[in-house]
Amino acid sequence: MDKFKNKSSFIKTLNGKYSSVKPIWLMRQAGRYLPEYREIRKKAGSFLNLCMNPKLSAEVTLQPLDRFDLDAAIIFSDILTIPMACDRDLRFVENEGPRLKPIKEEKEVFDLQLTNVEYLEPVYESLNLVKSELKEKKALIGFAGAPFTIAAYMIEGKGSKDFSNCIYFFNKYEKTFLELLNKLEVFISDHLIKQIEAGAEAIQIFESHAEIALKENKFKRFCIEPNKKIIKNIKKKYPNIPIIGFPRNAGNYYLEYVNNVNIDCLSIDQNVDILELINNLKSKKMRNICLQGNLNPEVLLKGGIQMERDIHYILESFSSLKHIFNLGHGVIKETPIENIHKLIKVIRDWEK
Numbered sequence: 001m002d003k004f005k006n007k008s009s010f011i012k013t014l015n016g017k018y019s020s021v022k023p024i025w026l027m028r029q030a031g032r033y034l035p036e037y038r039e040i041r042k043k044a045g046s047f048l049n050l051c052m053n054p055k056l057s058a059e060v061t062l063q064p065l066d067r068f069d070l071d072a073a074i075i076f077s078d079i080l081t082i083p084m085a086c087d088r089d090l091r092f093v094e095n096e097g098p099r100l101k102p103i104k105e106e107k108e109v110f111d112l113q114l115t116n117v118e119y120l121e122p123v124y125e126s127l128n129l130v131k132s133e134l135k136e137k138k139a140l141i142g143f144a145g146a147p148f149t150i151a152a153y154m155i156e157g158k159g160s161k162d163f164s165n166c167i168y169f170f171n172k173y174e175k176t177f178l179e180l181l182n183k184l185e186v187f188i189s190d191h192l193i194k195q196i197e198a199g200a201e202a203i204q205i206f207e208s209h210a211e212i213a214l215k216e217n218k219f220k221r222f223c224i225e226p227n228k229k230i231i232k233n234i235k236k237k238y239p240n241i242p243i244i245g246f247p248r249n250a251g252n253y254y255l256e257y258v259n260n261v262n263i264d265c266l267s268i269d270q271n272v273d274i275l276e277l278i279n280n281l282k283s284k285k286m287r288n289i290c291l292q293g294n295l296n297p298e299v300l301l302k303g304g305i306q307m308e309r310d311i312h313y314i315l316e317s318f319s320s321l322k323h324i325f326n327l328g329h330g331v332i333k334e335t336p337i338e339n340i341h342k343l344i345k346v347i348r349d350w351e352k
């Protein structure tokens with residue numbers, strides 16, 4: 001019996017099995033570009049209320065699958081629920097993004113504890129609900145931010161172009177910063193394991209700010225090592241759950257990431273030259289992993305003939321490889337819904 005027979009094309013592809021259906025999902029597929037999302041968000045009162053309400057978050061998770069022929073749902077939550085559960089006063093300011101109580105002193109790192117576990121419980125409840133409602137052959141993805149990306153927000157207290165406070169902190173107090181990464185590794189591993197136990201069939205780890213570590217020559221120490229440890233913790237317990245790594249904007253350091261971190265799939269941003277990446281993976285005899293990506297979200301926003309061309313280019317380039325279609329980053333909130341219908345149609349027509 002083929003144990004993958006009834007699985008989604010997404011899970012099959014992650015496991016290296018042939019699927020006649022191209023797996024498609026989009027980062028931020030549930031979000032503000034959808035009127036039905038905006039309606040539920042209004043009902044919830046705020047983004048965080050929505051994340052903390054399992055029923056509403058499950059509903060929002062399923063919305064894009066009701067509208068589009070997607071192959072996976074990603075649980076609706078946020079990477080910053082971990083600092084929230086550590087008492088770092090998370091808020092979201094309209095049109096500005098997240099705000100947290102910034103870590104300024106070393107003592108705050110030593111005192112850091114994940115005390116408010118109840119903030120994470122809605123994520124597991126929501127996974128349970130989604131799992132019970134998800135149609136056959138659709139997969140459910142759990143996720144978390146990687147330690148460096150979460151630490152960057154915790155020190156900076158907000159999103160930033162250059163994360164200068166974070167860079168200042170880790171250069172001045174490197175040992176303490178490593179202690180922060182260590183603590184986050186434990187919290188994140190535990191959070192991901194609980195997501196698997198609540199029904200997640202695959203995991204994505206978002207290292208969205210890898211490029212800050214890269215610029216400071218700390219990619220190995222701050223990104224690779226913590227990612228590696230988290231995956232080891234998960235695989236020890238759940239060796240068959242596929243893990244997608246997303247070291248965004250890591251440029252050529254993707255190769256070092258793949259070589260060192262035991263991911264099943266590498267998600268790539270739109271700045272990666274696909275052919276160069278494939279050549280490098282082949283010529284360096286690297287693991288035959290699955291790749292995910294990488295349509296530019298700006299191209300999806302604009303649509304038209306350029307979008308069709310770019311989609312075909314991605315499909316052709318990856319045609320001999322295990323590939324999951326996705327964007328290079330999240331859906332932009334002004335994206336017209338018809339562009340997403342078109343994107344899926346172009347991919348489905350190409351398969352025929």
Ligand code: CP3
Pocket residue numbers: 026027028029030031032041047074075076077078079080096097098143145159206208330
């Ligand atoms: O992909 C999905 O559909 C699942 C849900 C999801 C969200 N955030 C919902 C969200 C996921 C996987 C995330 C991950 C996340 N959150 C990351 C990593 C990926 C990335 O984008 O680089 C980061 C850095 C965050 C932190 C975060 N959350 C920021 C910086 C912001 C504000 C930016 C913005 O778009 O407003 C958020 C808010 C957020 N997270 C929204 C959504 C749908 C918008 C909330 C709203 O106003 O309704």
